[in-house]
Amino acid sequence: MTDHKPPYLGFGLGLRPQHYEEILGGNPAIDWFEVISENYMIPGGQPLRILDQIRERYPVVMHGVSMSIASTAPLDTEYLVALKTLADRVEPKWISDHLCWTGVHGVNLHDLLPIPYTEEALGHVVDRVKQVQDVLGRRLTLENVSSYVTFGQSEMSEWEFVSEVAKRADCWLLFDVNNVYVSSFNHGFSTDDFLHGVPRDRIVQFHVAGHSHEESHIIDTHDHPVCPEVWDFYREAVAHFGPISTMIERDDNIPPLAEVVAELDIARQIAREVRDGAQLTAAE
């Protein structure tokens, strides 16, 4: 793959039907949108028309939830062709999905399921990412998922696994700040180890989201505002990686657009503070 690293887009939101009218009616200060690919992998009608209208006004990236890149079931060619067809229509800045599997034997569990961090899984995933990139004709962007269990057979850390996939398959990474935080709490690793353990030049996007705290573990529900701890980690991530396209992910209990835009402003403010702080340090 010879394509260059995708451009920095600024601060974006996940496109949700609840906000269609307000976005198209008001041109709010949102730099770009991430769309769930599957929501638009439909024959026709209003959703695709709105997507076209959004695309005329904003840069768009496509984010899938069912590629099942780590599954041992055969790659679903029909799905990949449909994804490519949508990409040809949308011309997204990049296409992402999750470093996970969603089912085997023709079943889709509609969840982002964890992988054992073994050489076997690594080789399997790398082969599949290469095949997908051949079909799409571009690099894929893979996101680290939140997980609730670890496997006894794992041979390396999650960040080592993620990094090796990116290097060997030559793909991009979507660094989900919340997912790193959730998994670090659930599995007792340091968010710093993850942050410093993945290759800086591969990161093209941040996700920031809320979650549900169950005391002994955290569930990645995307139905709450971003909590202070995740904002703190976001600050560290911006300081470490530099300007990375940032997006607030809200999938449930979706508030009015103004509330998510206000959260996006927090991200903007943090990025500004980090940049100004860095300039101050450089000036000293």
Place this chain on the structure above:
Amino acid sequence: MTSLKELQESFQAGILAGDDAILGEVNDSAREERTILFGVYRNAYVLRLAEILSTDYEQVHAYLGDAGFSKLAKDYIAANPSDQRNARWFGRHLPAFARKTAPFADHPEVAEIAALEKALSDAFDGPDAAPLALEALAAIPGEDWPRLVFEPHPTAIRLTFHTNATEQWTALKAETAPPPPARLPEPQALLVWRQDFMARFRPLDAEEAMMWNEAAKGVGFGVLCEMVATFGGEDEAELRAATYLRGWIDLGLLAGCRLEADRPPSLSPAPGTAHPSAP
């Protein structure tokens, strides 16, 4: 070491069938036991799919209430592991499931409300096609009209209901109390389709339903007029057929028309030879 394939099969069986073998492969965390942690996946599976069904079948949920809908959803989820990448189609078998599965089978209006909601969803994001314009039809010479065949809009779906489910759906949609379920004296024909990006439905009387069914099969307008005459009487039969047709055009129910002779040669009998099924 368990292979990746075996591990994923075991993980999936742990979620779908409650099989505990996977617990031998996963770890306790410092704060929690593996049963609870793996349980997050088990719970999320049912909760997520039930939520998808509730979104897709909002009025069935309103009609059955939380407890009733939860039973329907759980029974459906247990009987229908998703075979779809896209959650949009996970619930597509729900009307048929409700129609044939106890206790919902004893309440046929449940399956019919579900069928209406499914058809409306299917019409909402069904294939795009420009509706047939009246001007296109007006350009066709009168002598060609008997050979005119019509193409239904690709979102059009024909349903036949035996209960007052449409009245119930309408009340539920308006967040008012639905009328009690009732079996109709005669089956009710319905058309569901998309017009101006909105999914709609309308009832058809028996004669219009018959003409629609035949038109959708590709029967030409001349024969349709004869069928209308046979069905409802010869008096003004052509006018009735033309009125139905005009209504379909005004409502965007048709996507095109052509003359029968325009068929690809392989579909038409050769000139001078009788079609095997011709009377």
